[in-house]
Amino acid sequence: MGIVSLLDAPETTPNTPQVKNRRTRVIAVIMALVGLFTVFIFGFGSVSKAKSSLTFDPINLANAPIKLGSLTMPVRWTDIVLGLLMIALGAEVFIRRPRRAVMLRFGIVAILFLLALLFWAARSPGPSVISSVNLTSILVGSSATVMVLVFGSLSGVMCERSGVVNIAIEGQFIGGAFLGSMIASTTNNFFYAAIGGLVIGGLIGLLLAFFSLRYQSDQIIVGIVLVTMLGSLSSYLNLEIFTPFPNFNTGNIAPNLPIPLLSKIPILGPVFFNQSGFFYVMIILVALVSFALFKTRYGLHVRAVGEHPRAAATVGISVVRVRYINVVLGGAIAGLGGVGFMATQGQFQVGYTSGLGYIALAALIFGRWRPSGAVVASVIFGLSVYLSYDLVTYQFPVSIYILQTFPYLITIAVVAGLIGRVRAPAADGQPYIRD
Amino acid sequence: MSDHDVSPRHAWWSRFTSSSPTVVTAYAFILGLVVGVVIIATTTPAVLDAWRGIFHGWDGLPHALNITFNNVGAAYRDMFTGSVVDPQGFWHSLTTGKGWPNTLTPLSETLTYATPLIIVSIGVGIAFQTGLFNIGANGQAVIGGIAGTAFGSMLHMPTIIHLPLTLLMGIAGGMLVGAVPGLLKAYTGAHEVIVTLMFNYVTYSVLLFMVLSTPFQQPGQANDIGRTLDPSAILAPLFGTTSGLRISYGIFVAAIVVVFAWWLLDRSSLGFDFRITGANPSAARASGINAKRVIVLAFLISGGLAGLAGVVQVASTTHYIDGGFLIGSAGIGFTAITVALLGRNRPMGIVWAALLFAALGVGGRNMQSLTGIPLDLATVIQSAIVLFVATPVLVKEIFKLRHVTTNSLQLATTGWGS
Numbered sequence: 001m002g003i004v005s006l007l008d009a010p011e012t013t014p015n016t017p018q019v020k021n022r023r024t025r026v027i028a029v030i031m032a033l034v035g036l037f038t039v040f041i042f043g044f045g046s047v048s049k050a051k052s053s054l055t056f057d058p059i060n061l062a063n064a065p066i067k068l069g070s071l072t073m074p075v076r077w078t079d080i081v082l083g084l085l086m087i088a089l090g091a092e093v094f095i096r097r098p099r100r101a102v103m104l105r106f107g108i109v110a111i112l113f114l115l116a117l118l119f120w121a122a123r124s125p126g127p128s129v130i131s132s133v134n135l136t137s138i139l140v141g142s143s144a145t146v147m148v149l150v151f152g153s154l155s156g157v158m159c160e161r162s163g164v165v166n167i168a169i170e171g172q173f174i175g176g177a178f179l180g181s182m183i184a185s186t187t188n189n190f191f192y193a194a195i196g197g198l199v200i201g202g203l204i205g206l207l208l209a210f211f212s213l214r215y216q217s218d219q220i221i222v223g224i225v226l227v228t229m230l231g232s233l234s235s236y237l238n239l240e241i242f243t244p245f246p247n248f249n250t251g252n253i254a255p256n257l258p259i260p261l262l263s264k265i266p267i268l269g270p271v272f273f274n275q276s277g278f279f280y281v282m283i284i285l286v287a288l289v290s291f292a293l294f295k296t297r298y299g300l301h302v303r304a305v306g307e308h309p310r311a312a313a314t315v316g317i318s319v320v321r322v323r324y325i326n327v328v329l330g331g332a333i334a335g336l337g338g339v340g341f342m343a344t345q346g347q348f349q350v351g352y353t354s355g356l357g358y359i360a361l362a363a364l365i366f367g368r369w370r371p372s373g374a375v376v377a378s379v380i381f382g383l384s385v386y387l388s389y390d391l392v393t394y395q396f397p398v399s400i401y402i403l404q405t406f407p408y409l410i411t412i413a414v415v416a417g418l419i420g421r422v423r424a425p426a427a428d429g430q431p432y433i434r435d
Numbered sequence: 436m437s438d439h440d441v442s443p444r445h446a447w448w449s450r451f452t453s454s455s456p457t458v459v460t461a462y463a464f465i466l467g468l469v470v471g472v473v474i475i476a477t478t479t480p481a482v483l484d485a486w487r488g489i490f491h492g493w494d495g496l497p498h499a500l501n502i503t504f505n506n507v508g509a510a511y512r513d514m515f516t517g518s519v520v521d522p523q524g525f526w527h528s529l530t531t532g533k534g535w536p537n538t539l540t541p542l543s544e545t546l547t548y549a550t551p552l553i554i555v556s557i558g559v560g561i562a563f564q565t566g567l568f569n570i571g572a573n574g575q576a577v578i579g580g581i582a583g584t585a586f587g588s589m590l591h592m593p594t595i596i597h598l599p600l601t602l603l604m605g606i607a608g609g610m611l612v613g614a615v616p617g618l619l620k621a622y623t624g625a626h627e628v629i630v631t632l633m634f635n636y637v638t639y640s641v642l643l644f645m646v647l648s649t650p651f652q653q654p655g656q657a658n659d660i661g662r663t664l665d666p667s668a669i670l671a672p673l674f675g676t677t678s679g680l681r682i683s684y685g686i687f688v689a690a691i692v693v694v695f696a697w698w699l700l701d702r703s704s705l706g707f708d709f710r711i712t713g714a715n716p717s718a719a720r721a722s723g724i725n726a727k728r729v730i731v732l733a734f735l736i737s738g739g740l741a742g743l744a745g746v747v748q749v750a751s752t753t754h755y756i757d758g759g760f761l762i763g764s765a766g767i768g769f770t771a772i773t774v775a776l777l778g779r780n781r782p783m784g785i786v787w788a789a790l791l792f793a794a795l796g797v798g799g800r801n802m803q804s805l806t807g808i809p810l811d812l813a814t815v816i817q818s819a820i821v822l823f824v825a826t827p828v829l830v831k832e833i834f835k836l837r838h839v840t841t842n843s844l845q846l847a848t849t850g851w852g853s
Contacts, residue, residue, distance in 0.1 A: 417624070
């Protein structure tokens, strides 16, 4: 009983409510400003006759029995409406100052803004050659990035809910991608590659757990060192193995496994039901981790260990054991994510995860250490990462590098308390010393 | 806090079995080299072939051991000769008086690499001593480098003002970036690790944006290359450009930084506040130290030094910035964390650690060109060393060291749990 009430407590931790409210208003103002920007720059800034068409059919029409036509959108009015929606959401947050789901509202504003940006970039009398926005192909294209981010942030949820900071997500991605490519190339079987990813990720997790639980080393330092080590080790092995023997690193893209009937649904079909096995595993994992964390006895133990290890130990929970299990499982999930990433890219390349592990960490924080929140954050961040590259094809006038800062700046705003309130598990990252 | 052996007299060798920080660090270095040996032995085809021989009979064993020793020995020898001195060349120069530039090149390269590393690591070390974890040194150095290079390439003035102002602009750029996590930590409680980690990527995007857009990009260039520093804004080679030795006046900048850090930490009242805050935040608060001021100032100094390192890096080596500036195999900011830990956050310790890591990096390049073993091995060894240094208990267990001091490396941070 003690633990249950302890876990319920955090939502009402003593924190001066006035300060929080003021910060909520800051983000409300930002939301409204984004809306105003959309109305005036994208809306009134484009010629009134500018149009862009919104299409929904997948690129590969073979799998789409139902064809949807394209919608021709007047860019000016569409973007003005989208901008007004953002302003409305901002105003709602400003006036009502809701206690929950501020981040969700902010996420909606972010997605609306990205949509408005796309319409504006693809306006027909304009600099862009392409005058249509294909919603389906954008969603399908970004789903690979989103998937990797979900794997990474789920790994973070597993580790950090039990009180161990896992900064080594990036390292587990690298390890999984490397070994996964090797196994997939030699066996031509992605199931074995996935197993390999789970094992290597779990081993890196075990290393992190070993140093931070047995020796109480600084988890952040161990995590950073592991990322550095895996990065340079993969580069070393790449030169020693993959360069002389390219057969170990051949193009392998995981085949799509369309689910009968469901994959024919317009838009939803290609996005959710015509994906590689990794995508379905990801969806199952999200449900599994959510259920395990919040509905099972073990999940209660995990959260207790993450919030107040001493109290948990008092009622007979083995803090170290719970943490070991979670960090290894979390590492395995991230390793699997690395294989999934490799399976969308075809082969291993040095440094091609380029900070995705840290964006996953950001998604974890933005998602408030919850699996569901992590998924929402991964979708927003994944979309923005994908679009920053995709917008190049539209001759977008602003450097893609400015757009790429978006996930990071948002995360900084989140930890600074601008967007709602985040609170890490109380014992997150603090070494536990047995009495 | 004493590093001294307080137990009664022991035989002279007892110092090698005690767990003083120096001894632990030395053993960690040895363990790091062992990790390197394992990696070389398990990935070099020739060595693997030789070991395959022992499945055909025990007489293959001496051969296998021989091959292993040869390969590992060659790798570490090339690392040494490429970063410190080649004994043969040294003897040749000494006896004939010729070829000194060639003989001194390895040392000069190591010092050239160590110079910015010392500066940025001292910045990270000062933050550590204040109990702050500055993972963002890389980003601060990048912005410092950009700010300094922009000033040193777009404005023209005589050296006597141009060079100092260029360096100052680097400091200012780093301070600007360092101020963000400091202010956010002090006034909103945002964890500095998250903020600095994210800012690394923000600054990297800024770098790519800068080197590809008009005012800063090298005129007439389509690639990601920035403007070149004016000759009046560079840190010139110490022995002149004709010597071929790259070691520059930057080492004096590094020396000034070392003295400054020593003065700050050991002699100034601000440094005292820093260290008290790092050692015991509640005691610091109880004694009336303004925690917010300490946090912001520590981050300003840390960021400023990182920015200075960035501009020193540009001004003493390439004189321009490209899209891969300071990224390298791990990024100077990340290496700096490991150097600061290895040097136990003390200025002189950091100097030694930076020299060691620079030597590993420079020597790794020589090893790669002579034996074909990839340079990344050096980074793997570096990270292994730090892993062991951050875990002194493990080193003590492996070498069965006597426990003499409670002063193992005290960990700098706790995670972002409240």
